[in-house]
Amino acid sequence: MSLEPRQRIQKAIESSEGPALVAFLTAGFPAPKRFLDDLRTIAEVADAVEIGVPFSDPMADGVTIQRSSRAAIEQGVTLRWILDELARRDFELGAPVLLMSYLNPLLALGYESLASRAVEAGVDGFIVPDLPYEESEPLKSALDARGLALVQLVTPATPRERLRALTAASSGFVYAVTRTGTTGAGGLPAELADYLGAVKAASDIPVCAGFGVRERAHVELIGRHVDGVIVGSALVEVLERGEDPAAFLRSLRASA
Amino acid sequence: MEIQREERERLLKELLAGRFPDAAGRFGPFGGRYVPETLMAAVTRLEEGVRTTLRSPEFERQLAAELRDWVGRPTALTHAPELGRRWGAEVYLKREDLAHTGAHKINNAIGQALLAKQLGAKRIVAETGAGQHGVASAAACARVGLPCTVYMGAVDVARQAPNVDRMRRLGATVVAVESGDQTLRAAIDEAIRDWVSDPEGTYYLIGSAIGPHPYPYLVRELQAVIGREARAQLLERGGLPDAVFACVGGGSNAIGLFHAFLGDRDVRLIGVEAGGRGTALGDHSATLSAGRPGVLHGNYSMLLYDDDGLIHETHSVSAGLDYPGVGPEHAFLKAIGRVDYVTASDDEALAALDECCEAEGILPALESSHALAGAKRWAKENPGARILVGLSGRGDKDMPILAQYPSRKENRDVA
Ligand SMILES: Cc1ncc(COP(=O)(O)O)c(C=O)c1O
Numbered sequence: 001m002s003l004e005p006r007q008r009i010q011k012a013i014e015s016s017e018g019p020a021l022v023a024f025l026t027a028g029f030p031a032p033k034r035f036l037d038d039l040r041t042i043a044e045v046a047d048a049v050e051i052g053v054p055f056s057d058p059m060a061d062g063v064t065i066q067r068s069s070r071a072a073i074e075q076g077v078t079l080r081w082i083l084d085e086l087a088r089r090d091f092e093l094g095a096p097v098l099l100m101s102y103l104n105p106l107l108a109l110g111y112e113s114l115a116s117r118a119v120e121a122g123v124d125g126f127i128v129p130d131l132p133y134e135e136s137e138p139l140k141s142a143l144d145a146r147g148l149a150l151v152q153l154v155t156p157a158t159p160r161e162r163l164r165a166l167t168a169a170s171s172g173f174v175y176a177v178t179r180t181g182t183t184g185a186g187g188l189p190a191e192l193a194d195y196l197g198a199v200k201a202a203s204d205i206p207v208c209a210g211f212g213v214r215e216r217a218h219v220e221l222i223g224r225h226v227d228g229v230i231v232g233s234a235l236v237e238v239l240e241r242g243e244d245p246a247a248f249l250r251s252l253r254a255s256a
Numbered sequence: 257m258e259i260q261r262e263e264r265e266r267l268l269k270e271l272l273a274g275r276f277p278d279a280a281g282r283f284g285p286f287g288g289r290y291v292p293e294t295l296m297a298a299v300t301r302l303e304e305g306v307r308t309t310l311r312s313p314e315f316e317r318q319l320a321a322e323l324r325d326w327v328g329r330p331t332a333l334t335h336a337p338e339l340g341r342r343w344g345a346e347v348y349l350k351r352e353d354l355a356h357t358g359a360h361k362i363n364n365a366i367g368q369a370l371l372a373k374q375l376g377a378k379r380i381v382a383e384t385g386a387g388q389h390g391v392a393s394a395a396a397c398a399r400v401g402l403p404c405t406v407y408m409g410a411v412d413v414a415r416q417a418p419n420v421d422r423m424r425r426l427g428a429t430v431v432a433v434e435s436g437d438q439t440l441r442a443a444i445d446e447a448i449r450d451w452v453s454d455p456e457g458t459y460y461l462i463g464s465a466i467g468p469h470p471y472p473y474l475v476r477e478l479q480a481v482i483g484r485e486a487r488a489q490l491l492e493r494g495g496l497p498d499a500v501f502a503c504v505g506g507g508s509n510a511i512g513l514f515h516a517f518l519g520d521r522d523v524r525l526i527g528v529e530a531g532g533r534g535t536a537l538g539d540h541s542a543t544l545s546a547g548r549p550g551v552l553h554g555n556y557s558m559l560l561y562d563d564d565g566l567i568h569e570t571h572s573v574s575a576g577l578d579y580p581g582v583g584p585e586h587a588f589l590k591a592i593g594r595v596d597y598v599t600a601s602d603d604e605a606l607a608a609l610d611e612c613c614e615a616e617g618i619l620p621a622l623e624s625s626h627a628l629a630g631a632k633r634w635a636k637e638n639p640g641a642r643i644l645v646g647l648s649g650r651g652d653k654d655m656p657i658l659a660q661y662p663s664r665k666e667n668r669d670v671a
Pocket residue numbers: 359360361385386387388389463464465503504505506507508509510575576577621623624648649650
């Protein structure tokens with residue numbers, strides 16, 4: 001029997017040798033016509049891919065993703081465009097894909113239509129940074145009905161007694177934000193081990209950690225505690241500079 | 257959002273009984289807490305702090321003393337006989353322009369600054385559009401002894417220059433926001449980014465009845481003093497009004513003025529939004545009149561966005577109304593039909609500003625001038641009515657903009 005989309009994500013993370021690599025790119029950045037090629041290349045190296053849906057008010061993002069989002073919007077990239085592009089592709093992706101979107105574009109499309117179009121486009125799940133657990137029920141039930149994942153985020157500011165509820169509500173994997181703040185800034189906090197250990201202990205599904213991951217040392221450090229690492233702004237900057245995303249991702253993965 | 261008639265009645269009764277916001281922070285379908293997980297603990301702590309502190313006798317005493325001795329409350333209720341003569345109405349102005357720092361924003365700023373201090377905050381961040389909330393926050397932070405950083409869109413920094421200097425003089429750090437639309441919306445995005453970076457030590461002093469729960473409730477409670485005073489002052493001077501007008505940006509002065517009158521079923525309540533220079537998306541900031549339900553800056557409310565869910569840029573001659581969202585309680589009051597929302601254009605507001613100067617010797621803020629313009633139009637259609645207008649602030653800050661629009665008097669001088 002074929003796996004549900006959310007199970008596909010979980011299995012992809014679990015079956016990675018060493019820490020799984022989850023790669024983020026802003027859809028259509030730096031150029032819309034490169035989107036499918038970049039995605040294909042990245043999905044060959046990464047274990048899962050997050051496609052950023054550009055939003056006008058990316059309030060949880062730092063300067064890199066603010067810049068890439070704005071550039072993508074200016075070139076006409078929208079949620080509908082992304083779903084259309086994904087649906088028209090004539091190749092299989094080497095990894096499951098998730099859309100990372102602020103809530104309003106999803107609301108504007110309508111949750112039912114979103115879920116059915118996501119399935120048609122081969123999307124496996126969603127990450128919604130401005131949708132906390134308490135408000136997530138309407139979207140979650142629309143996605144659940146199609147076996148799509150809604151990945152829950154936890155952060156160092158999440159009270160320990162709250163962790164269990166969040167990890168239990170998550171599907172695909174749990175997204176452990178490494179530190180308070182926006183995406184992009186480099187460096188990992190000193191108390192990382194304790195925090196990631198607590199998230200891992202509270203979760204029945206894989207945990208991937210992101211925010212501030214830029215180099216192999218970060219991957220190795222995080223990989224000691226959880227199942228995967230998420231690399232976002234650093235990869236967007238690689239694409240922005242016109243460098244090879246696959247080579248960058250491999251450099252993160254290669255064991256020393 | 258359509259709500260059936262009987263359902264509207266029931267919801268209004270529940271609102272009057274104090275049941276909104278409910279435990280989920282909602283006014284009917286509107287409101288909630290759409291914030292990143294990093295901020296959930298902070299908004300939950302704030303909710304708890306509001307519950308235990310806001311109604312404590314010690315806090316109430318402290319706030320009342322600051323409102324009286326430092327803000328200068330109660331503010332006057334001014335009879336406006338010449339405006340009344342011109343409009344064919346009995347006109348009263350609630351003079352928030354006379355409050356310390358020149359607008360209603362101070363009622364909220366001092367209340368939240370006292371609360372932040374009590375809750376152990378180390379620093380304050382705030383956003384500002386017109387600069388009035390920035391000035392109020394800078395002053396309130398100086399008063400309670402907390403460092404203050406104010407985010408202000410680069411466009412607004414240019415068009416409200418006098419207020420930037422006032423904030424700095426009052427000790428605040430002013431950050432010009434170059435991202436996004438460079439107005440109030442981008443300033444809020446940036447204030448939230450700052451808050452996300454230090455949700456424990458930083459207190460976000462939001463400037464309108466917007467944001468995640470409990471802010472819309474907290475700001476309404478702190479601004480409700482406007483309507484309580486105005487209602488008592490009117491009762492002393494002949495009775496309740498037929499209609500009450502307030503301008504609506506995020507909606508704090510309007511909710512503050514309206515709240516005391518919600519139970520007075522014969523009093524029409526009318527919010528005036530910025531109609532800008534036209535009805536196309538992007539030419540106005542008339543969220544309630546032209547928007548759809550959506551999520552921005554932490555709450556589900558009416559919002560101006562395009563078919564792809566991207567928040568749309570707005571326009572208004574007044575920086576304080578130039579915002580694509582609106583407080584969730586206003587969305588609710590519109591849905592249940594208790595408050596009507598209309599628009600006034602840039603030109604109508606500018607004309608109303610001149611008329612108020614000439615007729616009553618009061619220079620109103622451009623924001624407040626929208627309320628005057630809405631009231632004037634209604635007065636002409638309802639002759640002989642008794643009208644209360646919320647004069648939310650003074651217009652000194654608007655002098656750089658007004659320089660582009662010579663007053664009628666100057667036109668006469670030239671002629
Ligand atoms: C004088 C004045 N009135 C009204 C407003 C609009 O805000 P609100 O709708 O929250 O009252 C502002 C905002 O800056 C203002 O400065």
